[in-house]
Amino acid sequence: MNELATEPTPPVTPGLGVHGDFSVWAPGAQRVRVRVDGTAHSMRSDARGWWYAQVEGAGPGSDYAYLLDEDPQPLPDPRSLWQPDGVHAPSRVYDHGSHVWADDDWTGRPLAGAVIYELHVGTFTPQGTLTAAADRLGHLVDLGVTHVELMPLNAFDGTHGWGYDGVLWSAVHQPYGGPDALKGFVEACHRRGLAVLLDVVYNHLGPSGAYLPRFGPYFSGENDWGPSLNLDGPGSDSVRQLVIDGALDWLRHYRLDGLRLDAVHALRDDRAVPILAELSAEVDALAAGLGRPLSLVAESDRNDPRTVLPLEADGLGMTAQWSDDLHHALHVALTGERHGYYADFDGPRVLAETLRRVFWHDGTPSAFRGRRHGARVDTSRVPASRFLGYLSNHDQVGNRARGDRMGEHLSPGLLTCGAAIVLCSPYTPMIFMGEEWGATTPWPFFASFTDPGLVEGVRRGRRREFAALGWAPEDIPDPMDPATRDGAVLDWSEPEHEPRRLVLDTYRALIALRRSEPELCDPRLDRFAVTASEDGRRLVLHRGSLRLVCNLGAAPARVELDAVPRELLLANGHPGVHGVTVDVPGEFFAVLRV
Template sequence: MVETGDFTVFPKRWGAEFVRAGDVRFRIWAPDHTRLSLRLSGEDTPMSRDEDGWFELLASGVEAGAPYAFVLPDGLMVPDPASRAQEGDVHGPSLLVDPTAYRWTNANWRGRPWTEAVVYELHIGTFTEEGTFAAAIERLPHLAGLGVTAIELMPIGQFSGNRGWGYDGVLPYAPHNAYGHPDDLKRLVDTAHQLNLMVLLDVVYNHFGPDGNYLPAYASAFFDEARHTPWGAAIAYGKQPVRQFFIDNALYWLDEFNFDGLRLDAIDQIKDDRQPELLIELARAARETLPGRHIHLVTEDNRNVAYLHERSQGQASQYTAEWNDDFHNAAHCLLTGERDGYYEDFADDSLAKLARCMTEGFAYQGEPSPHADGNARGEPSAHLPTTAFIDFLQNHDQVGNRATGERLSLLVESRQLEVMTTILLLSPHIPMLFMGEEWDETRPFLFFTDYHGDLADAVRDGRRREFAKFPAFQAEDSREAIPDPNAMSTFASSKIDWSAMERSSGKVRLELIRALLETRRQHIVPLLEDGVASPGTVIEAQAGMLAVDWSLNNAVLRIRANLGDRPGRCAGARGSVIFSSGEIDLAAVPDELAPWHAVVALERS
């Protein structure tokens, strides 16, 4: 942080920054041009250029709220790529924001240890009927009372239109204005901290969206045309201005908005040849810039790599944890029997793969992947602590990437879901819930966008073609039934139904989640040591039985579960029962379990 007179500002290299009251420095990297102007409150002023392509201008007599933009030599007006807020959509002027205007009530918040994390993923636009930061604040006490300790916001960087998942953002510094003002977001974070809730933010550093990205018009070197991602040209991370754009963005959210951590989307597409690589440099910058705070950096990465999550002296020196898709996929195959798409990797020996995930982290640690045409996938992961893995049964991808967005509550029986939820929330991994999961939400979470014209047609038709390879959607009429992402009804039907938790089934499910999370808080969390490797052991059991043990901090945690439709036996487990699914109250772990029943026990040394 830099203190300058009345202002304490984050020193971004890109964008508009107050240097003192009334004086603002505007800066943009536009190496494709020799001339550039700043349009500030309707007046154009030439900017000075250095030899590296940076344009800069110091303006005086400027107040927060003033609209501004950059004007290219051909007259094209473009928003600030590091805009803190937009006057309207992504094609219009940016707004000057005073980052010190908000007065924090919890300025001394330092966060919570990662061992205490119970993550709850939510999408601001569909979490409430209003779909705003302000409305989400009203629901935070519910989450704190449930036992959640961290909320994770899906991406909020400004994207085209009013509604979307957020992964097609083009202005990654600007909170999406359909959700509210930047100060509304700060109030959300501040209120969460008041309730002892951490707040994580999902950020997208692997691509820009298809509408409103003006960087190619003035900084073509920002992209590497020789390499492509699933979403278009790759980003040239080796260029220092590009690198700084993303490192500054991470620091901006962590510092200026007081977020407790970030979840980096699809980092397997973030590739550069510099050493240290961008991902490592970013993690180091975050930890060195913000000492004394609990900063949690989470990755999503289908490669199953372990090197980013190594611990140093008991601490996460780079990344804290990884979304563990393997756990989800194995559990989903067990519950549903599905085997299309990437589920083909988990359709055989699903139970064994689930057990390996629980005891060693990843199911695939270098074995050939059928879905990847037999290529090896993954690295050994058993040496990492259990807290390096975030497990889940549902999330935005795993629900929303289904053709009709069905949740597990519509796919499996409640007793099956109860057993798998017990395993999820009482294992020593970090658990994550998806919004509405706590009351078995039945409304779908669909893929939705707000595009128009040819782009809207391309997105709708492309999504329907994507499902043509699935047996259920090979007929044209079945594909036509897949909801149009651009229809308002698709977005509206994805809003969770808060009244459902007042129904009898919702109350039962809520009570289960509260009981499980309270059991976790009392019995599991005290055993977790983030820097300590604690691989589990798979115990021999009958077919359909899951039996795993972990030695944790002078205690042994045991999970025994029958995931079949017949009674099953497994090796007896010593210790006290801390949770039993169903209505059976057990004093000791039985040798035989009824169908779809789980028991969790703890034996202390």
């Protein structure tokens, strides 16, 4: 088996097959062949479990797959860059060097001071492609966002889905347009001054086309979604390298500006240097080499400030992390919903305290979890820009039974109050596509698996999950019905009509104000204050010389400021100013200079 014990380090993924060179890690196999354009070729192995072959005449456009031992089923490459015929079919050799980039003047954008727009390619437009999404970038430029965060693009089974059921971590989903289309989208964004982040999922595989475990010990143990990635057991060096090389390839070869790392709390890692810290160091080195900033944004359920502390401060080095606590506090304050985990966020102090502290659960008891949760953020040292604030995201909309949005339930006044709190806070704001006009199109869970047994299993599981919460089966969308995806596509005619146009105009004005008033982007939490009424329905955010006054109640109210307002910068109504007293209508916000 060990014919080439001194074989050099395997080539990095971008060169895989381009010059007829193929390599794959399969440490438990006794025999491996690579089938290239229908012909099988023997491979040689080294002591580490890597197998190699040089195939004359192979190159870009060649289809290839691996045959393990005596199994007759050809398997796609775990490091595949291109799956033109789906995740069950052979891989195709792709040459990154063939693309001539047209954005060489792009120098990147840092995350601090950003406004992020979360976008799902498959429902952003009816066509559901990267090319069609690029045609809508003018809307994002006019809105004023700085970063586009693409939900996962890696290959999954079927045509439509959220993207979190991916099985090949480096291949761009072909129905979205494949690798060339992603490069075209990134170029189009950069030409318009927009940075691009990509959501990547390394904590699990989808249920269909997950051939990775056949090649080696890629998984060990379980997490909430199934097998957990082997990050610290035997063979984990090669597993970790697959993740890190893949992440760096997205940044280097697609010229992405950063990655959003899905559910990092599900990465079970007991090594002395966690993989997130290792990845952070590698990305910092790549950024220095490329001469442009690169960002890593973590989704973490731990409420652990070490996630965003620098490596030299014994942190994990992430640029930022999502802050679900702020979302939950806002959601309860605006909607009054108190079921499930929202129950922990019910109370007049919650929203103001969460705004001040970053996490509501920062070592405090969580009734939902039945234990204490989180750790306190040192607001004198950690900038708020390292935490994303949002009114909605794909999870908080899509994990509802109908996928219903706030725009279906709240008045324009409350929608714009919520937007003002997020966009005038010191946190890095994020907008989920369509939120900017209060979209009423639902965004429920949907998929398009091809295996009939899996299709029915997903249907039953979804019905069972929400039936336990009191939903009637007929009110739960069928996730496998193509109509469910079609109904989730944004209705681009909505913002042409009131009151959606008013909401969109307000979002644009708030983002423009944030850009023109540096005090609104100041991330220093020790210079940020929030005062609130006893019932928590009236809030004042103190941003240097600026004050955001919010009345979340339906009735008019009187708010006392700490200084006399000199200028009204933006409002969704008409306040009455009497010295330091401001009379405000219900469901109202105003940004004032004092």
